[in-house]
Amino acid sequence: MFTGKKPRNVYANLTNGSVKLLLLDNIATGNYQYTDYEERVCIKENDIVMVMDGASSGRVFIDLNGFLGSTLATIKMIGDTESVYQIYYFLIDNFKNISDNNTGAAIPHANKDYINQLDIVIPSNKITKSFYEFVRAIQS
Secondary structure, eight states, X not given: OEEOOOOSOOBSXXXXXXXXXXXXXXXXXXXXXXXXXXXXXXEOTTOEEXXXXXXXXXXXXXXXXXXXXXXXXXXXXXSOGGGHHHHHHHHHHTHHHHHHTOBOSSSOBOOHHHHHTOOOOOOOHHHHHHHHHHHHHHHO
């Protein structure tokens, strides 16, 4: 899990070499700002994005591209990228459990230890591939 960060520069419009700035408000409204590209915190379509701080802690998104802003983290698939939608929908289905185990009194924070210990069963490669292709077709 890689956490986002506050960008150095923020632009109202897309400039040469800039990317979308992904913040919870921007994702929700579709009204994006832009920032300079930084490899470490840029995500692509097969990365799962999770809200880590605030009332929406544990909420997940997928199929985003851009600079991962503060309060967000990404779960990057290494190797088996076709199971990404199974994990995404698993996290959606477990949102209540994840948010019930948040830490922090004044500001809730997603509990990384709790999330990391969740068990998910990934079916055979054939089923995983079929599910991935089915979901990609729907979301395209």
